[in-house]
Amino acid sequence: MHAEDVRTMALEILLLGPPRVERDGVPIVVDTRKAIALLARLAVEPGVHARDSLATWLWPESDQQHARAALRRTLSTLAGALGEGRLAIDRAGLEFCHAADVRVDYAEFVAGVRHAREASPSEPAVAVLERCAALYRDDFLAGFSLRDSPEFDDWQLFQAETLRRDMCWVLERIAALQFARGSYTAAIDTARRWLTFDPLHEPAHRLLMQSYVEAGEHAAALNQYRQCVRLLEAELGVAPLAETTALYEAIRERRHTGPPSVLPQPAAPETAGTPAPLPYLRTLPMVGRATELNRLVQLHRRARRVGRLIVIEGEAGIGKTRLTEAFIEQARSAGSSVLYARCYDGEGDLSYGPLVELMRAGIALHPERDWHALLRPDDLTAVSRLLPELEPAQSRNSGEVDDGPGARSRFYAACARLIDALAGEADCAGVLVLEDLHWADDATLAFLSWLVHRLDARPLVLLLTWRAEETPPDHRARRMLAGAERDGRAEHFMLGRLSRADVAELVATVSGDVRLAERL
Numbered sequence: 421m422h423a424e425d426v427r428t429m430a431l432e433i434l435l436l437g438p439p440r441v442e443r444d445g446v447p448i449v450v451d452t453r454k455a456i457a458l459l460a461r462l463a464v465e466p467g468v469h470a471r472d473s474l475a476t477w478l479w480p481e482s483d484q485q486h487a488r489a490a491l492r493r494t495l496s497t498l499a500g501a502l503g504e505g506r507l508a509i510d511r512a513g514l515e516f517c518h519a520a521d522v523r524v525d526y527a528e529f530v531a532g533v534r535h536a537r538e539a540s541p542s543e544p545a546v547a548v549l550e551r552c553a554a555l556y557r558d559d560f561l562a563g564f565s566l567r568d569s570p571e572f573d574d575w576q577l578f579q580a581e582t583l584r585r586d587m588c589w590v591l592e593r594i595a596a597l598q599f600a601r602g603s604y605t606a607a608i609d610t611a612r613r614w615l616t617f618d619p620l621h622e623p624a625h626r627l628l629m630q631s632y633v634e635a636g637e638h639a640a641a642l643n644q645y646r647q648c649v650r651l652l653e654a655e656l657g658v659a660p661l662a663e664t665t666a667l668y669e670a671i672r673e674r675r676h677t678g679p680p681s682v683l684p685q686p687a688a689p690e691t692a693g694t695p696a697p698l699p700y701l702r703t704l705p706m707v708g709r710a711t712e713l714n715r716l717v718q719l720h721r722r723a724r725r726v727g728r729l730i731v732i733e734g735e736a737g738i739g740k741t742r743l744t745e746a747f748i749e750q751a752r753s754a755g756s757s758v759l760y761a762r763c764y765d766g767e768g769d770l771s772y773g774p775l776v777e778l779m780r781a782g783i784a785l786h787p788e789r790d791w792h793a794l795l796r797p798d799d800l801t802a803v804s805r806l807l808p809e810l811e812p813a814q815s816r817n818s819g820e821v822d823d824g825p826g827a828r829s830r831f832y833a834a835c836a837r838l839i840d841a842l843a844g845e846a847d848c849a850g851v852l853v854l855e856d857l858h859w860a861d862d863a864t865l866a867f868l869s870w871l872v873h874r875l876d877a878r879p880l881v882l883l884l885t886w887r888a889e890e891t892p893p894d895h896r897a898r899r900m901l902a903g904a905e906r907d908g909r910a911e912h913f914m915l916g917r918l919s920r921a922d923v924a925e926l927v928a929t930v931s932g933d934v935r936l937a938e939r940l
Contacts, residue, residue, distance in 0.1 A: 430521045431502065433463050436529060436583070437557030439564055441501070448501045453564070454478050454490075455498040457572055460561060462507075462516035463524050464579065470513050477571050526583075529555045533586045536593065546597055552590045553610075559584060574710040581717055585754055588617050595627055599680055604635040619651055620724075622664050627680045633671055641671050658725050709743050712913055716747045719911055720754070720881050723849035727875030729904045732885045734915030740885045743915070744853060747883070751851045757843045758851040763859040771863035774854055775835065776806045782842035783807070794841060802834035832870045840878055849879040857897050858890040865896045872904050888914070 434440040439456050441448040450456065457478060462469065475487035482490065495514065499507050506522075508515050518524075532552040539545040560580040566572045591614035598607035611628035618624065625648040632641035645660075645668040652658050659665070670676070712732075719728055732740050748758050761778035783791070792800060797812045804811035843850025854860070854868070868882070875882065884897070891897055904910035 431506065431523070433459065433522070433524045433526075434557070435460055435463065435524070435526045435561060436555055437559070437562050439561050443503060450497055450501050452494055452497060453566060454569075455494050455501070456564065457566055457569070458491075458494060459498060459502075459516070461575070462514070464526055466516070466518060468513045468515045471511075474514075477575075478566070478569055480569060480571060525555050525557075526560070529583070529586070533590060536590070546594075549590050549594050549597075553587075553594060553613075556583070556587050556590075571710070574714060578710045578714050581714065582750070582753075584617055585750070588614060588621070589753070589755075591617070592624070592627075595624075595631075596680065599627065599631055599634070602634075604631050607631040608635060620655055622648065622652075622661050623680075625660075626664055626667050629667060629671060630680045638671060638674075642668065645671075656725055709739060709746070709915075712743055712915070713746050713750070715911070715913075716743075717750050720747075720751055720756070720849055720851070723881045724879050727849070727878050727880040727882065727909070729872050729875060729901070729910040730881060730883045730913070731901050731910065732883070732913045732915065733888050733891070735888055738915045738917065740915060741855065743913075744855065744883065744885060748851065748853065751848075751881075754848050756848050756851050758853065759839065759843050760853045760855075762855045763857055763861075763864075765859050768859060768861050771861050772806055772867070774860060774864050775867060778852070778854070779803075779807060779835070779838055779842065782839075783810075786842075795838065798830075799834040799837055802831045803838050805831065806835070829870075832867055835867065836871055836874065836878075840880075844879060849881050851881045851883060853883045855885045856887070857884045858886040858895070860897070862896070865900070869896070869900045869903075872900055872909065875909055 430444050432440075432442045432445075434442075439460065441456075441459065458474065461474070461477075471488065471491060472484065475482075475484065475491040478494075479487040479490050495507070495509060499509070506517055508517055529552050532548045532555070536545045536548045536552065539548070560583050561576055565576075591610055595607045595610040595614060598604075598610060608628060608631045611624055611631060614624045615621070615628065625644060629641040629644045632638070632644060645664070648660055648664065652660055660668075716730065719730060722728070732743060734740050748760070751758055759778050759782045761774040761781070763774050767773050783789075791810055792812055795803075795810075800810050800812045839852065840850075843852060854864075857865075857868075860868075868884075872882065886897060901910055901912060905912065
């Protein structure tokens, strides 16, 4: 696809906040909101887009002929407003032509966050972080909507949630760096802005409290704690974490509070147990699953205080793994610890196989930890049935086996406490992922059933996937899900097949050939 290289005026596309487009500093006005929606999509997702897919995306209630005609008119309006050579258009597809004289704030922000995450902890990219914070005027396309395009709404919400989490990370890093160098007034301003994005995030409240103390504003620090208490009670019906209350008591008694828990950190470690994604999965876009992914992200945020069972079900090849990987990326970017394991065909007689894989992978991520000092001896003895390397010295060669009344419950509880230690370190809910549960052994299913009944007591998302055709109605996994749904502790996602337009978009994006999508 080619476009004439005629660009005489600089173009600026601002999407972080109410959308605005300018040519040489002069705002561009178009007479249709869908032109703005289309430009946002093209600017955010570089590459060729199939016309049929875009037409269905923007005019879902119209037939294909009328949707294509509406897209044609919108393209004409948009191309005229942007100027010659900004859009490359042919009968099958179109793309936005990025160039040196084009500035997109979204692209600058995303690139800046990526650079800052990859920077050395000893040399944090302070200037880059501050530039990102300045770019973020407001949420993605704030105040903008289309009344008749739910797929656009889902896409906009997904982009906005992702960018908002990135912005929270940016502000967290800036505030921590400001505190570390003694710029307490600046840290106060940054932490307050951070709380406007996530008012229930206790690490932000704690950093703000400590910044107030260092700035000599003890009364403000105490008042911030009381405000945190009111918010948590009103929104979640819970009290602050023990760490937050302990900080309040230390401030009230004028004791040294120590460094804030939010400090510059190295990049997040690899997810425990997650195998390297297949090469084709690394490049596959998320197509047709924005609604499901948005819902998963929302459930994860709500599980900070009360755990949740999530099941993703669908036929083989429907996209369960791709959706799961996208959710794992979102959870990790939010700061969660993620433990992952997969069940395999033919291993149904290997008791607790997936559980062993999951716990061992989590332990391998923390070779510096002395688990014998961190866990109770009786828990270590119980868990050592699956992980002999954790057996305490006093239990070795004793020959004693716990087979008395309640032995299985004690064993399950010990395994759960180890999982809590592996996944429950962050201030947001940990994530436990088991894929292809239709191949799980009975012992693993029994443990999961026990754990599901006790999710209320732990900040944990238990995400399970299985194939619909290999999980009959009387399968133990289905009975576990049904019980959790009755108790209001579960969410069930039944994935359907992608629409024709979604498939066309997927093929066009992966191959770069819109005509191939049409032929298929």
